[in-house]
Amino acid sequence: MxxxxxxxxxxxxxxxxxxxxxxxxxxxxxxxxxxxxxxxxxxxxxxxxxxxxxxxxxxxxxxxxxxxxxxxxxxxxxxxxxxxxxxxxxxxxxxxxxxxxxxxxxxxxxxxxxxxxxxxxxxxxxxxxxxxxxxxxxxxxxxxxxxxxxxxxxxxxxxxxxxxxxxxxxxxxxxxxxxxxxxxxxxxxxxxxxxxxxxxxxxxxxxxxxxxxxxxxxxxxxxxxxxxxxxxxxxxxxxxxxxxxxxxxxxxxxxxxxxxxxxxxxxxxxxxxxxxxxxxxxxxxxxxxxxxxxxxxxxxxxxxxxxxxxxxxxxxxxxxxxxxxxxxxxxxxxxxxxxxxxxxxxxxxxxxxxxxxxxxxxxxxxxxWGYWEEFLDESIRQDKDAVRALAGRHVVITGASSGIGQATAVKVAKAGGIPILVARGLPNLEALRDQLELQGGEAYAYACDLSDMDAIDALTKQLGEDFAHIDYVVNNAGRSIRRSLRLSEDRFHDFERTMQLNYFGAIRLIIGLLPMMREQRHGHIVNISSIGVQTNPPRFSAYVASKSALDSWSNVVSSELVGDGISFTSIHMPLVRTPMIAPTKLYDRFPTITPAQAADKVIGALVDRPHEVNTHLGNLGAVAHTLAPKTAFRVLHLAYQVFPDSAAARGDSGRSEGEQMALARLLKGIHW
Structure with missing residues (x-):
């Protein structure tokens, strides 16, 4: 029947x-x-x-x-x-x-x-x-x-x-x-x-x-x-x-x-x-x-x-x-x-x-709440500046299958933009594309391992064939490793893996799209960097170094490309509750911003095109390192002692949760 x-x-x-x-x-x-x-x-x-x-x-x-x-x-x-x-x-x-x-x-x-x-x-x-x-x-x-x-x-x-x-x-x-x-x-x-x-x-x-x-x-x-x-x-x-x-x-x-x-x-x-x-x-x-x-x-x-x-x-x-x-x-x-x-x-x-x-x-x-904030919040449709800047524009977003990338793609689509979704897993990208289409948007999905240089070359070639123009790139895909140098001394691949994805993959993608941007005489690249570049938290030497490298590269080439109408924004993002930080159980109790709040920062960067997007705490950290580096290092060493390594996070640390949470709330948004 x-x-x-x-x-x-x-x-x-x-x-x-x-x-x-x-x-x-x-x-x-x-x-x-x-x-x-x-x-x-x-x-x-x-x-x-x-x-x-x-x-x-x-x-x-x-x-x-x-x-x-x-x-x-x-x-x-x-x-x-x-x-x-x-x-x-x-x-x-x-x-x-x-x-x-x-x-x-x-x-x-x-x-x-x-x-x-x-x-x-x-x-x-x-x-x-x-x-x-x-x-x-x-x-x-x-x-x-x-x-x-x-x-x-x-x-x-x-x-x-x-x-x-x-x-x-x-x-x-x-x-x-x-x-x-x-x-x-x-x-x-x-x-x-x-x-x-x-x-x-x-x-x-x-x-x-x-x-x-x-x-x-x-x-x-x-x-x-x-x-x-x-x-x-x-x-x-x-x-x-x-x-x-x-x-x-x-x-x-x-x-x-x-x-x-x-x-x-x-x-x-x-x-x-x-x-x-x-x-x-x-x-x-x-x-x-x-x-x-x-x-x-x-x-x-x-x-x-x-x-x-x-x-x-x-x-x-x-x-x-x-x-x-x-x-x-x-x-x-x-x-x-x-x-x-x-x-x-x-x-x-x-x-x-x-x-x-x-x-x-x-x-x-x-x-x-998470689903509403990420998928149903319609406030961007009333943002005339965002709609004016993004409507009909093609926006390449890496790491788009979850977290900041997914939330950014939704907001871009609601503003009338056309997100081009890039990540390793095609099924998740296709699910997001279907979701955006059900909400009346338009999107395209491309699977690519952004740590594979040949795969990136194939992707940029395909994008050049599929689209008449690429207007924005959001370099969001990244790898974070939280591990002290003491535990990384026999794991040199920690540094190689973060550089491969966070630095080499990002600039390979940009270089592959530059010819199209030069020809169209405009383009804007948003790099999702980290507050750690300004505050230098312990245990993130591999991650922060790779993000610092991308920042420095962007700063140098900005002066070379400005005449072609191509510009850069680096967002020194505070701690965001995404799948990337999920393995660090310590962060479950930390004050963080949501992917949708992070995506708001990305939209602001796409619309206003500032050179940097920073937080007050990040700026304070940068000033402290400039004016009083020895004092800053002593404060960070205190944090190094308070927060355990990954192995100690399972219960080997002698520090109390109260000490950890007090410091986390005082310096909200920093990766510890």
Whole structure:
């Protein structure tokens, strides 16, 4: 028997389809708009890469449209497949609190009616409606899976159409049905993957701005807005797959929710902790505000007041000009918390034995923040200087498969640039390219071992043939070795390997692209150097020397190439939390910047083209070495004694963690 899926390219759908491939047999029909065929091909590549053994040929595309009669599916296809579809999974809908009344009505209610008509024509075994807890509206009290029409008020078009679409299924379906009501669905609990900014993500940009302006230890005053409920998309997808194929559960609804409601301010603080931003403190104890909320009329509760302000013309204007400018739509404010408390005992019983349970937000909040900051932050699109400098430009980025290179590629693509992704591993590059294409960007992937001079020559030759111009190069690929000289005396290859990649590979790439840049009379090279070049930390002699060599080479050739319109920027980057530093477990506790913050420095270098990008601490280190070198060396020797060698990091050091962290925080960003 076959499965029919609408909304397969949507957020839940793109995680549900792999579950169906892995756990179910038969053909899987994916309803796709004609204009989304390319998106399906990208998703197929991603699904295949994630599960090489999956039979991707079982996926069959069916062209249609949510607004058409019977979803605009070809009548001949319907006649051919009638009676062969066992499960019809209807996920396609609009999940957006800012959508208009007309959009919600057409896609949520009208789409469900036409999906039901198609399901009936196909004589399916069961129609599965993916609804939302929004159908409960502002019901006060415990709302369980057996409840539906309880006289609840429906405060928005989204709530109303979610209720109406579920009512259509319950009252009009001629085939057996099941309903799934997810809470607010956030990113994947293991990867953080999310498809768009919605729900709590609207507040991420605000947290980012606060983090960049206010030290993380400064408490901020918050307001208890009640409870919310979020679940990761992987839990929702796995649960739907399991529940849809249980015997004897037709005519039931299932709550895909966190069984323990989460205070809205607690959720924000959990994300703030992941972002290393200040946390909000509620002046009144939660138990007191809870009692106060219970006795207040619903119209006077914080969420209701916010909703009333957002619905008022003057209030809306004020909100548009304040939080609206920070990326928070005013209409979202009234829906930051839920009035109902959602029971899920029946769902938990149905999932018993499956191993499926909602993970705690604290366990994956860092994944949500990291993915948003790297892939979903749209602020660069409003940066007119960045868009002007990068739109339509080809930007070669080495080490693009992760870390700083990956984050830079995303920002370049969002600004309208065309990243040319270079690294050793082609699968990771292709996955990033597909991700950028799904977000509407354009990118190209080239595998190259940048420690192999012949491979670099072949790459530059290929780039010259494939592109009419190369406008920027970001030399990001690098190798770091943290080892004292005492432990490197019989490991001369430590110095050879770092020089080969960090110095020889970088200049070989630049030299190979110079003829094209000379001919086009412009080009800018950004070298990702290190704060260590300015501060000379112990145990990094191999790494810092290779970065210093690249700095010196760039400084010399800059005067030779400036007449050709070619310029250089060296970024003396502080410690960044990337895969390169992951082997040094000592760094797990260190204050660092994120790859996205590092990428912001790279974008600034591409746009403004300064000779150097430094930190205050790096400049201070350089001045100290110039004015008082002996004192600087004594301070560094103290650090050499406090921080252990790699072997000692396993527990042989006599120094306390407190000493290490104190020095790490005092001299934030330096590699120790």
């Amino acid at each position: 076959a499965i029919f899926v609408t909304g397969a390219t949507g957020f839940i759908g793109r995680h549900l389809v792999p579950e169906l491939l892995a756990n179910r047999e038969g053909e899987i029909h994916l309803l796709v708009r004609e204009g989304s065929a390319a998106k399906v091909e990208v998703l197929k590549r991603r699904w295949q890469a994630a599960a090489p053994d999956a039979d991707i040929d079982r996926l069959a595309v069916v062209t249609g449209d949510l607004t058409g009669e019977r979803l605009a599916v070809d009548p001949e296809w319907i006649a051919e497949h009638a009676g062969s579809v066992d499960h019809f999974l209807h996920l396609a809908a609009i999940y957006d609190m800012t959508a208009t009344e007309e959009q919600n009505e057409q896609l949520n209610v009208g789409g469900t009616q036409e999906a039901l008509a198609l399901a009936e024509a196909l004589e399916v075994g069961c129609f599965h409606q993916v609804s939302s807890v929004a159908a409960a509206g502002d019901y006060e009290g415990l709302f369980d899976e057996t409840m539906f029409d309880e006289g609840q008020s429906l405060p928005s078009a989204y709530h109303r159409t979610k209720y109406e679409s579920e009512r259509v299924v319950r009252e009009q379906s001629a085939v057996p049905w099941r309903v799934y009501r997810p809470a607010i669905v956030v990113g994947h609990s293991e990867t953080g993957e999310m498809d768009k900014v919605d729900g709590p993500y609207y507040f991420f940009g605000l947290l980012q701005r606060i983090r960049d302006l206010v030290p993380g230890w400064v408490p901020l005053v918050g307001v208890d807005l009640g409870d919310t409920n979020v679940v990761p998309v992987d839990y929702v997808a796995k649960a739907i797959d399991h529940l849809a194929h249980l015997e004897g559960r037709d005519g039931e609804a299932f709550h895909l929710v966190n069984p323990d409601p989460q205070p809205a301010i607690g959720l924000i603080n959990t994300i703030a902790a992941a972002a290393r931003a200040p946390r909000f403190v509620v002046p009144l104890d939660r138990s007191l505000t809870g009692v106060a909320s219970a006795v207040l009329p619903s119209a006077l509760r914080p969420s209701s007041l916010l909703r009333a302000i957002a619905d008022n013309g003057v209030g809306r204007l004020v909100l548009d000009q304040t939080i609206g400018r920070l990326g928070v739509p005013p209409e979202v404010l009234g829906h930051v918390s839920f009035v109902p408390v959602f029971a899920s005992r029946r769902t938990e019983q149905a999932l018993a034995g499956s191993g499926l349970a909602v993970p705690t937000l604290e366990g994956y909040a860092d994944k949500l």
